[in-house]
Amino acid sequence: MFDVRERARALQEQIVSWRRALHATPEIGLEAPVTERFIVDELAKMGVDSIVHGGGKHGITALIKGGRPGGVLGIRADYDALRITEDTGLPFAATNGNMHACGHDAHAAMLLGTARLLLDCREELPGSVKLIFQPSEEDGKGADAMIRDGVMEDPAVDSVIGLHTGNLWKGFKHGEVGYRFGALMAAADWFKVTFSGKGGHGATPHLTIDPLAMAAQAVIMLQQIVSREVNPFDPAVVTVGMIHGGAMPNIIAQECVIEGTIRCMSQSVRDHITKRIHEICEEAARALRGSALVSFGAGTPPVLNDRAVTEDLKRAMEDIVGAENVHEVEEPTMGAEDMALFLERAPGSFFFLPALFDDESRNFPHHHPKFDLNEEVFWIGPAVMAHYALTRRQ
Numbered sequence: 001m002f003d004v005r006e007r008a009r010a011l012q013e014q015i016v017s018w019r020r021a022l023h024a025t026p027e028i029g030l031e032a033p034v035t036e037r038f039i040v041d042e043l044a045k046m047g048v049d050s051i052v053h054g055g056g057k058h059g060i061t062a063l064i065k066g067g068r069p070g071g072v073l074g075i076r077a078d079y080d081a082l083r084i085t086e087d088t089g090l091p092f093a094a095t096n097g098n099m100h101a102c103g104h105d106a107h108a109a110m111l112l113g114t115a116r117l118l119l120d121c122r123e124e125l126p127g128s129v130k131l132i133f134q135p136s137e138e139d140g141k142g143a144d145a146m147i148r149d150g151v152m153e154d155p156a157v158d159s160v161i162g163l164h165t166g167n168l169w170k171g172f173k174h175g176e177v178g179y180r181f182g183a184l185m186a187a188a189d190w191f192k193v194t195f196s197g198k199g200g201h202g203a204t205p206h207l208t209i210d211p212l213a214m215a216a217q218a219v220i221m222l223q224q225i226v227s228r229e230v231n232p233f234d235p236a237v238v239t240v241g242m243i244h245g246g247a248m249p250n251i252i253a254q255e256c257v258i259e260g261t262i263r264c265m266s267q268s269v270r271d272h273i274t275k276r277i278h279e280i281c282e283e284a285a286r287a288l289r290g291s292a293l294v295s296f297g298a299g300t301p302p303v304l305n306d307r308a309v310t311e312d313l314k315r316a317m318e319d320i321v322g323a324e325n326v327h328e329v330e331e332p333t334m335g336a337e338d339m340a341l342f343l344e345r346a347p348g349s350f351f352f353l354p355a356l357f358d359d360e361s362r363n364f365p366h367h368h369p370k371f372d373l374n375e376e377v378f379w380i381g382p383a384v385m386a387h388y389a390l391t392r393r394q
């Protein structure tokens with residue numbers, strides 16, 4: 001029987017070197033030619049059964065066919081960076097004004113490692129594994145683009161897993177792994193409201209219709225949605241992060257614009273908040289004799305983990321790192337992830353591989369110019385994912 005744990009440990013150095021190579025050439029957005037060339041070359045060298053790249057399609061999809069009957073498991077890793085000037089001082093630090101400050105370089109390297117492991121035991125692998133390398137996670141465009149290109153079809157993916165490394169969740173040490181049933185990360189949407197009135201002199205308010213007064217009322221009333229209308233056990237956030245209106249203290253403006261973000265963990269709350277922002281802003285404007293134009297930018301849905309997949313995944317984690325090192329992520333985060341879009345189309349599970357340093361001074365938040373990962377844990381991700389592929393219920 002193929003010893004995934006030992007084989008993954010033996011691959012550790014290789015995974016680290018892939019990560020460092022990817023780290024040095026960070027790219028952002030839907031097109032990442034250098035990163036994609038690197039991944040495609042490595043997959044080709046390994047001898048995967050097929051690679052889909054280019055030809056108008058986004059990202060990279062590769063297929064590994066197993067020697068036993070079974071379904072099609074999708075394993076997803078993102079590979080995009082951020083527009084941040086790196087300040088880690090690492091020997092493989094990027095110098096092109098972009099930076100892998102979220103750990104996606106490690107995600108891609110770990111998926112390459114997973115591919116290597118699965119190819120080494122392909123006779124034992126039930127069904128097929130579709131490796132999904134995704135660009136543009138940070139701006140929420142990549143998963144959507146790949147799904148439109150048909151990544152979940154031909155052959156149809158019956159289940160999908162993926163991981164995030166770094167320090168997104170607290171209370172973990174390196175060497176541990178985190179899972180969660182149900183909601184792991186939030187839905188994120190944006191809204192913009194333009195309040196319109198009738199401008200004029202600040203000394204004659206009775207001759208005007210003041211849009212700033214409407215916006216002020218609306219901002220206060222919007223706070224009531226979460227505090228008065230949403231179940232306290234169903235986390236949600238409505239934040240107004242921008243308010244723009246007026247040019248001088250003695251002028252009543254013609255318009256006032258507010259913009260904000262909505263975070264929540266369920267579709268029903270998402271629908272309710274969206275509906276109520278509409279109603280509240282329009283009613284506040286009408287009450288003060290003006291009008292409001294409300295628009296929404298639909299972001300990603302919540303990351304919702306399937307129970308059966310998560311149970312099997314948890315078992316795989318326990319086999320790899322021991323039950324004492326497998327913990328439930330206690331609280332979901334209000335951050336968003338477009339992994340959610342894959343999970344909307346096939347049951348699956350997104351899990352957390354902490355890559356923290358013991359030395360606290362080396363741990364920086366994600367998206368920080370000094371963000372870094374403890375590379376010692378890299379073998380664990382591929383080991384868990386490959387072991388899950390070999391042992392999951394079909």
Ligand SMILES: [Zn+2]
Nearest residue numbers: 102138366367
């Ligand atoms: Zn990020």
Ligand SMILES: [Zn+2]
Nearest residue numbers: 102104137164
């Ligand atoms: Zn990320």
